[in-house]
Structure formats: C-alpha cells, structure tokens
Amino acid sequence: MARNLDMTALRSFVAVADSGGVTKAAGFLHLTQSAVSMQLKRLEESLDTKLLDRSSRQISLTAAGEQLLGYARRMLELNDEVFGRLTNDAFEGEIVLGVPHDIVYPAIPDVLKRFNAQYPRVKVQLLSSYTRKLRELFGQGRCDIIVTTEDHCDAGGETLIELPLVWIGAPGGSAWKSRPLRLAYEQNCIFRVGVQEALDKAGIPWEMAVESENSRTIEASVSADLAVTTVLEGVAAPYLEEIPHGCTLPDLTSKQVNIYVSDLAMGQAAQDLVGFIRDGYCCLRGVTTTFPVERRLRKSSSAALA
Secondary structure: OOOOOOOHHHHHHHHHHHHHOOHHHEEEEEEHHHHHHHHHHHHHHHOOOOOEEEEEOOOOOOHHHHHHHHHHHHHHHHHHHHHHHHOHHHHHHEEEEEEOHHHOHHHHHHHHHHHHHHOOOOEEEEEEHHHHHHHHHHHHOOEEEEEEEEEEOOOOOOOOEEEEEEEOOOOOHHHHHHHOOOEEEEEOOHHHHHHHHHHHHOOOOOOEEEEOHHHHHHHHHOOOOOOEEEOOOOOOOOOEEOOOOOOOOOOOOOOEEEEEEEOOOOOOHHHHHHHHHHHHHHHOOOOOOOOOOHHHHHHHHHHHHO
C-alpha cells in the first residue's frame, strides 16, 4: 500500500537541517519548538529511521537524514511551484490568439493542451480567420498573438517555418485529372491567385468550381472529389490527401508561417505560449501528406494507363 510523506514535517526537517537547530527553525517557520520537534518525531516514525543526531549540543543529520534532505528539497520545490502556478494572480487573465483556420491542425491543439497544463487559470481565446483579417485585428490591438501565412515576414514578426504549397484532393479521387481543372477556394484565400497564375503559366485550363467563405465547405467539396485545392505541406485534414499527380500539375511556391506578438503581451504566460507555438510549427518540418511509395507508384501507373 502506498504511503505519503507529511509535507509540513518535511519543511520542518529542511529548516532544522539548514539552521542547525530546532529553535532557529521554529522561529523561521513561525511555530513553537515543541511543534517542530513533534513533526520531526512523526517523520522519523513514518520512515522508521533516525534522521537527526541529537547526541551533541548542535543537531546534525544522520546518514539517512543526509539522503532524505535532497529528496525533501525537491519535493518542497515542486510543491511550492504547484501552489504558485495554480493560485498566483500573476498567472490569471486572457490571451487572444489568432490563427488561420487552414493551419490550426495539427499544431495548435497540442499547443493549447501544453499551455493549459502550465497555466490553467489563463484563458486562451482562439480566433480562426484568414491572414489579412488577423493582421487587421492585430493592428487594432484586438489580438495579442497572431500566426500568419505570408510570402514574407514584416517588421516585428518572426518566421517559424517555410512550407511548400501542395495539391490536395479526395483520397483516391480523380478530380485532379479533369480539364478544366476544378478548383475550390475560400474567397479570401491568399493562395488562390498564385495557384491560378501557375496553372495559366503551365497552360492548364481551370475553373472556380467551389467558392465559399467557409473552410468546411471547401474541405467537404474536395473530400467529395468535386474539386481540388492547395494547402501547406503537413497541414491537410485527415480525410484529404496530397495528390500524386506525377508532374501533371505545376509545382507551387512556398509560404512562410510567421508569428507576431503584441508589445502588451510580453508577460511570462504569453512568452511561454509563443514558445509552445514555435515548437509546434517547427515540428511540421518534414511532415508530409504524401502517399506511401508503393501507393504512389500504383496510382501513377493507373493514371498513365487512363
């Protein structure tokens, strides 16, 4: 059966070890000498071993006491940290975080989970919109931190990672073979113009088959194989996948994932949130939504025969 150590007794033990006597320790702890002595006795009884050598005028630690002292210091430090995090008003409040909806997954859920574990009394209000709107809100002071997808990083920002755009379609779909190529984009998506220009340059006819203000509409249409779209590599929804087009569609440019932090959001909680965001997006490096090699070859062969 598990047994627990008395944290109050451990604190008295450490105080006696540091001060060299019960009297000084009692004064430091604002307790009576008899209260401290009783706590030390209970601690020794719970461990069934002598922790203090009382044979001389000045109390010293036994070998077992010396061994316990290191553990006791670490346990008290962790205990105090927990109380500090969960009860300190300095770690209360709200942080408004803006992230484009197409790059919320897979990084942001883990970021929020990590942050909540460390700052349970700080509320993170997540705003999901397109980059231009988030920049506007940030400029108005309505967002503390924003993550953006851009061609370059403006002053005051930091580039977290640069990722290529990739073609995305329904698993096993064929919409990417149709001509004109059927495209699905949100009305304010910053990717669409560059993609259209790349198709024009490659001589591939296209049409806007699906246009919406809602990302769910775009994802539903693409997953139904009604059209194709583009996303940054590594952030596609699990029910979509990268198209194995075998160079029949043009290669696309890369985009930077940038972060901007308000000068008014530089507390420890905000700094730690930025660190979690940085870690989350840097982990996307090397993550792809491509098919396994065997599946790519099989689908490419099928496409060539079609």
